[in-house]
Amino acid sequence: MLKVNNLVKDYVIDSDTVRVLKDVSFDIKDGEILGIIGRSGGGKSTILKVLRGMEPFSEGSFELDGFTVRPGATHADLTKLHKMTAIHLQRNFGLWPGAAYESVLRRLYAEKCGFEQLPEKDSPYYDELYQRSMEYLKLVNLDKKAEHFSAVLSGGEKQRLLIARQLAANPNLLLLDEPATMTCPATKQEVLDTIKNVNEKTGLKTLVVSHLPEVHSYMAHRVLWLEGGKIVEEGEPEYVLKKFLKKMKPIIPMPQRKSDKTMIKVTDLSKRYWLFRQGEVLDLDKINLEFKEGEIVALIGPSGAGKTTLLHAMDGLVYPDEGEIEFRVDDDWVEMSTYSPKRMDVRRITSIMYQEFALSPHSTVKQQLAYKLGVKGQNVVEESRKRAKELGISDKDLDELYRMTDMPEENSKEKLAKMGYTPAILGVLFPSYPLTEVMNYAKPVFEAVDLPLSVLDVKPYQMSGGENVRTALAIALASKPSILLLDEPFGDLDPITLRDVANSIKNINKTFNTTIVFVSHHVDFIREVA
Known part of the structure; x- marks a missing residue:
């Protein structure tokens, strides 16, 4: 059993103390899957890192199967905690490059010798460890892919292989941070089925952090709602999730498009990527698309289909092997894959947000806006x-x-x-840009994303997770670009924050007539915005 008692966690940032966990207490019984849901930036992932020993904590304690950890734990205590827990962090694959079974075999061998390497085939351990690695692969339904190189596995298969590796460490507690986030619906279901199956067959107590209500309703036995570092509700999934989702704002209507003028033309675009030994791993073949002024367009498809590559080709960050991408600048068409003096004009009127967007923690929002205006003004x-x-x-x-x-x-x-x-x-x-002139650019954009101008004088760590996202969006829009490209920067947001962002995007489009092209796996978000 896991018992967490009055856990407190403080961060010190720029001489300020920020309390991210406030007297958190809960337990997980053997064989139970406990879910934690909450707004983005509410402290969910921090709990996992504390329980793994990756982050120190300030007050309280926790006990895992009779082993107690307190603030200031010794190196020996943390080593023991590492052996008793296994963690899968969000967006972290960390697989060895060989065959799938070898990733599990290395983990099993590390339990004997202390470091991950492949045992020699004539080693006295090899046959036993090989059989055990195949059993773990079977448990996650990957035994038929045992000989496949990890690099060529699908996103869902890689996630399942990671789970097999965690199980090979024989943990007392499995910690999962946003499993199946940033994946297509089919991949997500593969991963959730695997976690549920592992729990049913092994009885391994599992703590799952996810911002997705459907993850918890599908497999959690109980759910905690964490808000501002505190547990505000606990109980049956249906009960907690219903209360959590009551905080969602209503959907605002889609704006009407004002123009039928084409802004971007993609003609016969092809792009191929190859890996040594694996051959072709991505093929965009003769893509033809047009994007109208003021249009909101979603790019959707399975993981690895080339959505991000297409978006980066549109922004000129990667160049196609064949074909053209043209942007309208005034009455001229500018082709992005070959140099021309006007290509800088296209870059100036185009803004992009990435999956891994991050605001600088040590600069105020005003300073970051000034930098953006200096690049795109x-x-x-x-x-x-x-x-x-x-x-x-x-x-x-x-x-x-x-x-x-x-x-x-x-x-x-x-x-x-x-x-x-x-x-x-x-x-x-x-x-x-001069800081004294930033306000003139900030006011209309901040109104569109529903942020107070007081945010200009704070640093990102002083804002909520949702405010951080809308601030990043406002910074991308500060120069009033004609075109906004979004490479799934909202894929790991909770539904309440996502609704706020969806409404902000529609307000931006209505206010500035911005052409918006975005990548997403989130079907409900696409229905609301595109």
């Missing part, structure tokens, strides 16, 4: 060309440097290094 292209000329940077290199302002930081660092630059060059070419 009205006269950025002309001013950056003047600075580039003074520095001896060609227009073509400037275009490539401007492309990097839309990339995640790690990707841009790598490409900058190849060009012989450090990230500092982006600040020189595209300096932040």
